[in-house]
Amino acid sequence: MKEDKCPWVVLVSRPKETDEWVVNTLVNEHRCVQSRTIKACNYKFIATNIVKQIESNPTIPVNALQEDLILKFEMNMSRMKVHRAKALAQKHVFGDFQKQYAILRDYGVKLMEINPGTNIKIDCHTEPNINFNIRTFRRIYICLRALKEGFKANLKDFIGLDGTFMKGPYPGQILTVVGVESNNGIYPFTYALIKNEDKQKERGIIPAIAKLYPQAEHRFCLRHIYDNMKRQWKDKELKYVGVCNCYYCKAFSESIRRAKKFNAESHDWLIQIPPAHWARSHFSRRAYTNILLNNLYEVVNGKIQGGRDKPIIYCLEYIIEYLMKRICNVQREIDRSHGPLTPSTTTLLDQMKR
Known part of the structure; x- marks a missing residue:
């Protein structure tokens, strides 16, 4: 049986020499009203149909998804059902939020194996009851070796500290440390993800830096x-x-x-x-820069915005991907430059000569 506009069809035959039926043609795709009514009511079925759409456009609004699905299946469906389907599809694409915390330590070990010299520290809170083998995530700190060596090699002794909030079901903050390179561009070289904002730690930044680096100067934005x-x-x-x-x-x-x-x-x-x-x-005469704003560091927050509402490992990989792209872009600029000075320094020197 084949309904109008429905490609589903099955053609069978029974040879004379046997009593068994043989399927000759089968197109197992339904678009008829009955099939749509049964399948489209299931949000899991909807999720399987929007996985590729979520991969190509993770920020697509639920309303837009709902309109596309109504046109595709030619039937109404509630916004809540589409919302649940989108959440399930995102879990399939980006991973499960809770499960990624469970494999975070394995991720850190693997990252250090691939990048020897990389520093990673994970801090967890262990339940006081010994009968419960449960640890709660607190924070993770990552400093890739390539960025660490680059900072020590040829950067100004000036760093900025800033942070941005996570947007997923588990609240937290992404903290970044950004330097200023020789071409007066930003140089993010280490970052951390903490469970939530800690006002006590925030107030302790200045005395902590003063204790570790007594000669360092602290500036406010x-x-x-x-x-x-x-x-x-x-x-x-x-x-x-x-x-x-x-x-x-x-x-x-x-x-x-x-x-x-x-x-x-x-x-x-x-x-x-x-x-x-x-x-x-x-400012002391030892200052390497007269920067008064943290606009340079807000750039990093904007670049990693796409990973703030994702599971933790996906978020960390998103940051690494941005850092790798930035290294390649900077190296491309270096290859195109001529002379012993950076482009910004060359321009400034030319202006002073006039």
Whole structure:
């Protein structure tokens, strides 16, 4: 039997010399109403039909999937059913969130075998009850050998610390450490994934760095300082004070006085932050850069955004893939360059000669 617009068909015959029936032709594909009604009601069946679509476009909205499926099967289906099907298809494509935590240590061991000299540390919390053989993930730290050696070889002694939040069912943060290369570009060289935001650790960054690197200078991102000021004082002209951009202490003093006349309360709040952390006039002469913002490091957060809502191993591999691509792009620029200096340094030197 073959219904209109349905390719399903079976052709059988029975030879005269036997009582058995033989299938000659079989097209086992249904598009008839009965088949669609039975199969499309099952979200697992829907998931098998959207796996390739999820692979090519992981961020496709549920509404768009729902419209495509309605056109394909010519029948209505609920948004919740499509949502469940998408979640199942994503699990098939990217892996299971919970199971990937269970094999995280094996992943770390394999990564160190493939990249000798790579540093990986995994911290877990063990249940106090010895009858339960359960460990809870806390954090993982990864520093690839190639990036570590590159940083030690020819980079400025300037690093930035930043983080971005995970978006999956398990909350957490991706922390990145980014340097500045000789061409004044970003150089991400180590990263970590922690279970959630730890305010106590956040407050302990400055004393920890001061203990490990007593000669290091700590700077705050000017944009974050300004955002904190805006929450209390809505004056848009606050950002035009220009105190931070002064290169000399005399100019700084004049600018800070103008800021006090403009808004005394914001002035009193600002001077509580040591100027050595945010004003160029108070930077030591050992400083390798006059960067005041963390825009360079926000670039990394934007590049790894595609892995923030994925299982942990997929997320870590997503970051590694970005780092490998960046290394190749930088090497391509190096191969195209001529002369002993980097392109940005050459341009700056040419401007100074004019």
